[in-house]
Amino acid sequence: MTDVASATAELLADRPELEDALRSILAIDDDGPWTFDDVPLDSGAFGEIVSTGIVESVGDDTYRLRDPTAVRAVLDGASTDSGTDEPQSQSFDLGAVRHRLRTPDPVVTGVLAGLLLFVVVMRTAFSWSAVFRSEHVVLLGNDPYFYRFWLDELTRRPATLGSLPAGMRSHDVFMIASLWVGTLLLGGTQQAVSTVLTWYPVLAAVTVGGLLYWIATVSFGDRRVGFAAVAIYAVTPILAYRSALGFGDHHAFDYLLVTITVAGLVALVSESAAWRTATLRRATGVAAMVLGVAGQVHAWRGGPLLLAPLAVYITASVLFDRRAARDPLRANAWFLGALGIASVVALLAHGGLGWSPLFRAVTPLLIFGGSLVAVGIGVLAQRLELRARTVFGAEVIGGIVVAGLVWVSVPAVRNAIDEGLAYFVRTGSTGITETVSILSPELGVVVTPFYYLGATFVFGLVGLAGVSYRLVDVDRPAWLVLGAYGWTFFAAALVQLRFASQFGLLCAVFGGVVFVYLLSAVDLIEPISGVERTREATAENGSVSLPPLRTVALIAVVFLFIGGFGAFQTAVDTGDLAVEDSTYESSLAIDDYATATNTTWPENYVLSQWSWNRAYNYYVNGQTESYTYARNNYREFLGATEPGSWYDRLQEKPVGYIVVEPTVNDPFPASMQARLWSNWGSATETTAGLGHYRAIHATDDRKVYELVPGAELTWTGAPTETRTVQTTLTVGNETVVYERRVTAGDDGQYSVRVPYPGSYEIGSDQMTVSEAAVRNGESISV
Template sequence: MADPYAETRALLEERPDIEPALESILAVDESAPWSFDDIDVDSGTFGELVSRGIVEKAPSDETNQTYRVSEPEAVKAALTGEAYDATPSSAADTRIIQLRERITQFKTRRNPDLIAGLAVSFVLLFVARITGISRVFRDERVLLPGNDPYYYLYWVERLVDSSPNPLDFEAILEVLGGGFGEPLVPTIGWWATLLFGGNGTNAIEIVAWIPVIASLAVGGGVYLLAVWTTNDERIGILSVVVFAFLPGHVLYSGIGFFDHHALDYVWLTLSIAGVLWLARDHERQHPNGQLDHLTSLKTWLVVAALGVVFAIMVHSWNGSPILLVGLAVYSTLRATSDLRAGWNPLVAATPVVGSLGIGFLLAYALHARAGWQEPVVVYTLALVAVGIVVVAGTATVFRRFDIHPGIHLVTSAVSIVPLWVGFETIRPAAAARLLDRTSGALLGREGIAETRSLFAADFGVIIGPVDHFGWFLFVALPVLGVITWQCVRTHEPRWLVLISYGITLIGFGVLQVRFAGEATSVVAVFSGVGIAHLLSVIELADRPVLFGNREDRKRLDLSLPGGSWQQAGYVVVVIVLLSSLSIFMIPAVTDTLAATDAEADAIDWIDTDASEREGPDYVLSEWGQNRMFNYAVNGDSRSYGYAQSNYESFAQSPNPDSYADQFSDRVGYVVLHELSVDLPPESAYVRLYEEHGSATAATDGSGRFQLSYVTTDGGPAVFRPVNGATITGNATPDSTVTVRTETEVDGLEDPFTYERRTTTDANGTFSIPVAHSGDYEIEGEGLPSDTDSISVSAAMVQNGTRVATA
């Protein structure tokens, strides 16, 4: 540690003219830690005082970089020429003193209004994410919303049952069947189940809460993004409130929606926050001390943490490479902006490349040793790191030769071609797979509703944004435009991070609306800025400072100027008005995924019936709900492939009974939902769902699918494939024979009339398969006089017995 007394004496001998500067600094230092702008000292002299240890950085005040004289008494003694004998304290004493100083500063900085604002905003966030709790946690059953959560739950329960070592990643992958594209998601679900003492029967209750916890973590990240960018607590709180009311995030992270999305949002937000912290720390360094950014321990701790986040991101989703595109865009724009501002582009790029390198090494180690994730997803981290080195290195060369920054942008865009060619040459299979994965993630899954554009013309252009952002995207986009233009004009490293990710992620949403959730954390910040500006325009708040020097923290003051309750009410009204659409949309989007009461009733009935009946218990349903039905009935929610291949063709088939033999020994139940499209009367859907399998003027009904349970209010109807009893007999040739019975079906208040009809052949013979037991009336020309009814038992229906009328 430097001796301030000796260093001051030495400096005074070398530069006697520095004495006034030291005296002025000591005068400022008496009150509190100060910033460079508070003193009248040139940057060169200040840099020398810092390098000699006479002046040091004060403990961090969150965003304000402040300084202090390291030992004021020693410097004063050196100025007066007096002797100074300081008894060095032990390292432990020094740490205690520093800790006391930090505690004192924390007490000074603590803002009760900020704590209250954070508490309210996070309560709103929590409540918004548990809107559908009553639809998930029912009396005797937990029903997760959507389809995919059951897939991850299936593997969580396999891990619970197999119980490998929690840190034996190879054994975990073996349980997952190998080649699992998102191994960390079920592993986290399993770890959470172990942590909270769960087991195979209640794991579903534990994993249902993971999306909510993840949302709270993202909310914390949103606050940091806003405050680290603007240094304004008001914008931080507004951003969290906006985030709480973004329907697009609720859609994929509400209670029960346990899949990779909710966790991806965490890793993405943390990665943006890490990159932003690095940009902010670099920007805040004194112009002559920017290299301190690279020698700071805090910088490399953030780099290490960011590397861990990148590694986690890779193993959470096999589509994670697209989440690195925003980082690539930022690094390119940052190198160009540094070049224009006269900064060394390698200083900003080095920590980012370091974090990607750490992330690649960690991800590759897990891939190589345990088989996690496919190689191409892991290699993407290294590929992006190489790209950043190229663009930053090119900017550094251009800076030396004073080449225009615009040329650097063009060169960076063109450099993608040789980089890709090189990767394709070295790793052709990985390059092909990366191209396939990227195009599949951004353009694939055609025909699914979530693949439409955010601004799809079919939905009136604005419906998509309203569905996912309420009014807030329309608040954020103008702010994004203004800030982007400011970054074009001036050097704003912090804003460059958010606009790079914002433009990229919103752009992905334009391609496919399912990526709108990824953009929510950044959109929330831009919306928070927009609302703060709006409040300042109507004179309800001070105007936020978005550019230039933002070292002075803008505190949240809930009392408002003058302490007016009327003003406070106006602020609340503005926020409620802007949130109004979201307040209505959140329950709506929650309902689109949650199981309805009718579906829950159908599940309960099928589960009870299957436990009492021998035979297959697979439930054939619309593929988007197939995992839910099968998890509840037979516990197998691994795949919906069979339903996706067969359900639609069956529902549209003009001959549904032909499918009964195909379903034999596989399908125990068929669940038909109400459709919004018109199908012909001979289709299976109309025959079964609308006519309950009974004959109409257009069709002769169905004799192989037995209506077993009917829900109310347009809910699903449940059918069982049966062999069907066949009623046979003789009547007038080429005449019509009709059989009918009154049968009771669970869910129907009154018995319904089940009717079947056929035409006799040239010999007068007829045979009519029937799917229900009961006493059948028989009508037709030329029937024997004693043939007017016949009894069919349940066993006959089940066994396919032929029952003769005479």
């Protein structure tokens, strides 16, 4: 080991937090002499490095490393003799791994742990009582019951990753399979399913918070930005309530995979070792990108859209490489390698396990191919010394050519694009909240972003714009990654609000920069030095010290002022996701009734408002794969005025029970809504009564009807005379008089169908109707 190598090793043993500063010096030194202002060090640390002999002065306040190869070898966990012209690929050793796993700074650990605990509180405090109810675990929202259905199925019908049910393999298969593994670790029971779906969003949220801290710290060279990013992330409403305790939907899983992908890419671009050198950071970055990219296309049906920022990034990266006169192939080699491996993994999952349609599995490969084209253009531009503007034009033309070839040669992708465009057009007019723009005039151009993102929207957008502006003058690949993701997801959120949450992840990072800048502007803390530097300046291994208690209190007050609305909105939005007491109680009442009457699937299907249809059906029959029937029929049924034809139509499903809720406006008197909610199925002066709808449960805001054949009552009387048929019944806490009005035909024959057993009054006569007569559709003569 050379003297420089020994000095470097001794320095890192005493001051391990200087590792990333040395890596930055290595990168700067490659371009020639440099000054103190170019490196991410204070004067004390810089003087300490100079005193070791690692750095030497070359005149005019400029410096060079005495032996860059030796310094790089020590940093990468190996030792070499100086004098090697070309850095060689290095292997990992256990000492380097142990070095990276050294004891962390207690202040950093404590602050980060406290912030992650804050994330947990924001995800659990507002939903705990709504989730844990007596002996049941009640998930938030409607869609989590889809995943509950499939995980329950896997507990009843054990399978392998290659023999999953077809309906699962074409859906969010990677997410479901991952959660299934979690249930197996907890015993593989339905209770384990409930536990996993309840707690996985919180665990994912904590992991995302930790990754955002690392991303922000590495990208901006300041742990305070990382701390601020986690705090802002904790109170961003759309991120908080979509990863709340009990909200076992796909969102939290998507956020995790997106963040893993960003972290992996940041790790690759922030590594300063020679491009041929395999370091632990690069290996970790490749693994993260492979997991994130391949995972996203199989974890959610819209997963391929979440890879769009990668195409934006590589396009911009080649332009920045050209501006810096940097070899685009070397600069992007690890990115291309990671993307290529991810493409293979995604296709293997499709071909070997039957996961996901082809268009989803092939998306990483298409981006990889496009990236090769972009890098190839960059290499050619470097040799021909073309301007960046010309390179951009060539990239656009190349992208069009590649897209055209894919369109012509891959029908699966062409069909998927056609269906995707049709979906966006169709859902854009449905009124579903997540399908509108984040700047939707219907919801409010100003109000909507604050409602879903809080102050994070303003801080994040300002930070995104500011950092993007700085990129004009600086060479910061990590910023380029964040900018590509930020602008892409912002554009996507302008199309549909569903992407505002992914945009919120980037807003948390950029918002952290703005928050720290704001605190420094009012002299509460020191300014961010990393933002003003022209090269990467990481501080991920540096130590921090807590400011005075008064300063901490003032920072907390400033944060409360900025993030308070987000915290309040998180509580409100989480509450909106909770299954209402009346919905929960009604579903249990239906289940008890179905059990008592020995009604099983499919005769016990519950028709309700589609947005809660899965929740109702889970507790009654467990069949929650789809709410399509409810979405297509429920609203039309309530507005219908022909109960007979609708009874026949509902029997074809078959529908067992119908849940009716009150409306804000008075319904049309002849509609099923008015007949069932206001009239209890009885006749009025203007509308006929109903004979197939039997009320079985009622609260102040829910009424449940069972569809029954009904008993037919017949008797003879005076022609064309109208008689009243009625009975008294108790539903819930309500005592109701069910009444029918019947007019005899010209032959004096009366006929009326009734849905309730019991004693009926027909004028002065009495008639008893049995339960069997109602259920079997029997005819009873007086």
